[in-house]
Amino acid sequence: MKQSQLFAKARREAPADEVSKNAQLLIRAGYVHKEMAGVYSYLPLGKRVLEKIERIVREEMDAIGGQEIRMATLHPSEPWKQTGAWDKVDVVFKINSRTEKEYTIGQSEEEIVTPIAQEYVNSYRDLPLAVYQIGQKYRDELRAKSGIMRGREFTMKDMYSFHETQEDFDRFYEGAKQAYLRVYRRVGLVAKATEASGGSFTNKLSYEFMVLTDAGEDDILYCSECPYCVNVEISDQKEGDACTRCGKGTLSRAKASEVGNIFDLGTKYPTDFSFTYKDRAGKDQKPIMGCFGIGITRLMGVVVETFADDKGIVWPEGVAPFAAHLVSLGKPSDDVSKLASGFYTELLEKGIEVLYDDRDLRPGEKFAESDLLGIPKRIVVGKDATGSGVFELVDRKTGTVEKIERDELIARFARHG
Amino acid sequence: MKQSQLFAKARREAPADEVSKNAQLLIRAGYVHKEMAGVYSYLPLGKRVLEKIERIVREEMDAIGGQEIRMATLHPSEPWKQTGAWDKVDVVFKINSRTEKEYTIGQSEEEIVTPIAQEYVNSYRDLPLAVYQIGQKYRDELRAKSGIMRGREFTMKDMYSFHETQEDFDRFYEGAKQAYLRVYRRVGLVAKATEASGGSFTNKLSYEFMVLTDAGEDDILYCSECPYCVNVEISDQKEGDACTRCGKGTLSRAKASEVGNIFDLGTKYPTDFSFTYKDRAGKDQKPIMGCFGIGITRLMGVVVETFADDKGIVWPEGVAPFAAHLVSLGKPSDDVSKLASGFYTELLEKGIEVLYDDRDLRPGEKFAESDLLGIPKRIVVGKDATGSGVFELVDRKTGTVEKIERDELIARFARHG
Incomplete structure (x- = not known):
């Protein structure tokens, strides 16, 4: 895409009414537009990032046998009254309509x-x-000030599973846990499966997936030797204690951000709805149910918080809106511009996702904006490239600069998809 | 996909509480699940159809320069009060929250x-x-009884354009009109661009795109010779009159269903929000604005209404959930089943979208369900196929049966993508 045609432009100042780092950067860089506290619209660049995350999540859910559907978001109140959530869950929106009926908009879909x-x-x-x-x-949050990390409206992947036996549930639950860890890895994060309380849904234990980041709202204890990790809320251990799980490591305490959760819901909802099936002996049984959530927009916010530096956003390759940011230092229709435009076309033909800064601006301005946007690799086409055919490749994260010949550059991007 | 693994199964009876043909068939065939009047969830097959329609719409909007974004659906009330719609438009939902603020969920996004x-x-x-x-x-509809054709919740493509001059607006408006006609053609419908009133949005004329179908809620007059077409609501002509546009044809009257609309909004919204830009002379000007809608779920409903026959749904190729329905008449692990399973794998490897009925049911039951599901082509693998390698290909629409050799069959599907 040509940057001159992208309608959402980057801007110098952070919005005054925004306290969170993720929303400040995303608004400045033109990824999102704030509608009110906790509600954002996603502009072309932001939408591209969401789609990258969604594709990863979709592939991993399909791989463990999930069937994708699209449930209603406007709900009648009756099932919410049947489960007790209508009165018990304070963030449930209540809508009066012109009909006699009350509705809600889903905060979950059990x-x-x-x-x-x-x-x-x-x-x-x-x-x-x-x-x-x-x-x-x-x-219906009373306060919303974590940017896109905790919204009144947000995008979520929610999966629900139904099982014959606790063993079958446990097997699926473990598979889902592994799928979740793969999702985070592909997104560029390292997450820990953390034992937590089941919240209002269930009395059983649940897992929260936590990314260690100073921006986190939670505190966790994790073992230096084994995968054991626990939310301090439900632990009476403290930093420095020996790990009771493996007996070898010691516990460290850290700030962390939740990026998903999985719950064993038992038979609560089947009980509420009198949902039974015939088992192998022909007897009526309630299925055991699980719930598996990943906040898509939240995950995007956590990625921004985790990797951003003082120059702007830094996207990991897996979720970047484009693989390459091609920056031309030419003036309209000079040789540099022509070279850059030809190279842009060639990258497109090879199926490489590239944002092409074809605008007539000062190099400093272009580089600062490129840093703010956070695309992993920047290709600079300046005067010297016209003679040598050698381009500058800048890594956004490390700042490393390489001089690379045109064909080698294309081959390198083609390899990374 | 194997039909044995598809969780949403077809059923014999039509739901008692559903009067519309589209929802009756879609529920019976397992495409949708009704949550309440006017609100449906889309099950795996239904979701596939929506995605087909969405891809076509997306490609045509991109082709005329549309940039895709994802706007908030939970809106603060302030901008709705600023345009007057909060009090004027009766279908706007009003939500009281735990905060001091009022919200709505968007019925449009101006x-x-x-x-x-x-x-x-x-x-x-x-x-x-x-x-x-x-x-x-x-x-917030008082009544909703047209199935997925008119919902309290529905999926829509909405595009908004902003222009410097009326000429530029008219040029884009004409391009959008042509893009819309391409969308309908690709979906399998013939639509007419029909002159209509602008509704509550504008006093200017607008176009509604109408499909001629007996299920339609509107009445139109159209010319036998030229593209002239008008909603009877705004016309004082009648059936049999000479066409005043071309002077050659005569007008016929028909039932029709709206499948999209485009509005010239003038400068209403820029005026409401004091939105100006600097023109070429440095003067402040308001942009001219257009709004272009296609109801995605509605379009799916109109397709069902238009093509369904007494056996069930008939999908046009462009929007069918699968290109082929492979029906095995074998018993578990007999030669027929093995042949069918091998052929299923081969079709998948060639990238052909196929639903494979691998279940152990009577042929009559399988064929009836296949007719109900409406996939355009059915491939039947019976006993005679094991010797001859010749399969039966049945066209859902015409009922035509062909005997086709395996490789020729694959080549034919591969050609159609």
Whole structure:
């Protein structure tokens, strides 16, 4: 894409009403537009990042047998009253309509997915079942000041699974845990599966997936030797204690940010909806249910918080809006511009995702904006390139500069997809 | 996909509480699940159809220069009060929150997109601009009984454009009209651009795109010779009159269903938000604005209504959830099943989208369900195929049966993508 045609331009100043680093940077760089506290629109660059994250999540959920659906977001109140959430969960929006009925907009979808599963699951032969969707969620938050990390509206992947036995549930739960860890790795983050309380959904334990970052709202204890990790909220251990799990390591304390959670819901929702199936002996049984969430917009915010430096955003390759930022230092229709434009076309032809800064601005201005946008690799086409055919490749994260010949440069991007 | 793994199964009876043909068929065939009147969830097959339609719409909007974004659906009330819609438009949902503020969920996005454009359009150099999104919309309808054709929640593509001059607007408007006609053609429909009133948005004329179908809620008059077409609501002509546009044809009257609309909004919204840019002479000017909508879920409903026959749904190739329905008549692990499974793998390897009915059911049951699902081509693998290598290919629409040799069959699907 040519940057001259991108309507959402970067700007110098941070918005005055925004306290979070993620939203400040994303607004300045033209990725998002703030509608109100906790509600953002995603402009072309922001939308590209969301799609990258969503594709990764979709692939990993498909790989463990999830079937994608698209559930309603406007819900009748009846199922929410049936589960007790209508009165119990304070972030549930309540909508009065012109009809006699009350509605809500979903903050989660157990109330919708359980009756759907109930319609199609009659026998043990129909189990296990895992369905998921990627869509908008809504929470009536009193305060919202973490930018896109905690919104009144946000995009979430929510998966729900139904099982015959606790063993089958445990097997799927472990598979989902591994799929989640793969998602975070592909997004560029290292997350820890952290034991936490089940919240209002369940009395059982649950896992929260935590990324160690100073921007985190949570505190965790983690072992130096084994994967053991626990939210301090539910632990009576403290920093320096020996790990009770492996007996070898010691516990460290750190700030962390939640980037997903998985819950064992037991049979709560099937009980609420009188949802039974015929087991192998022909007896009525309730399925065991799990819930598996990843906040897509939240994950984008955590990536920004985790990698940004004093010059701007730094995207990991897996979620960057473009693989390369081609910056021409030419003036309109001079030799440098012609060389850059030809190279842009060639990159497009090779299927390389490239943002092409074809604007007539000072180099300093272009470089500062390129740093702010955070595309992993910058290709600079200046005067010397016209003679030598050698371009400058700058790594956004490390600042490393390489001089690379045109064909080698293309080959390198083509290799990375 | 193997049909044994598809969780949403077809069922014999139509739902008792559903009067519209589109929802009756889509529910029976397992494409959608009804949450309440006017609100549906889309199950795996339904989601596939929506994605096909969305891809076509996206490609055509990109082709005329639209930039895709993802706007918030939870809106603050302030911009809606600023344009007057909060009090004037009766289908606007009003949400009381725990904060002091009132919110709505968008039934259109002029109130959000105009301030976004205002932020980035400062000069005539930033125009024209066209942005679009595909997302959920909400209308507080008193009654909703047209199935997925008129919902309280629905999926819509909405594009908004901003222009320097009326000439530039008219040029873009004509291009959008042609893009719309291409969308409908690719979806499998023939639509007419019909002159209509601008509704509550504008006093200017607008176009509605109408598909001739007996299920339509509108009545139109159209010329036998030229493209002239008008909603009877705004015409004082009648059937049999001579066409005043071309002077050659005569007017026929028909039932039709709206599948999109485009509005010249003039400067209403820029006026409401005091949105000006500097023109070529350095003077402040308001941009001229257009709005271009296509109801994605509605379009799916109209396709069902238009093509369904007494056996079930009939999908046009462009939007079918799968290109082929492979139906095995074998018993578990007999030669017929093995042949069918091998052929299924081969089709997948060639990138052909195929639903494979691998279930152990009677042929009559399988064929009835295949007819109900409406996939354009059915490949039947029976006993005779094991010897001859010749399969039966049945066209869903015409019922035509062909005997085709395996390689020729694959080549034929590969050609159609």
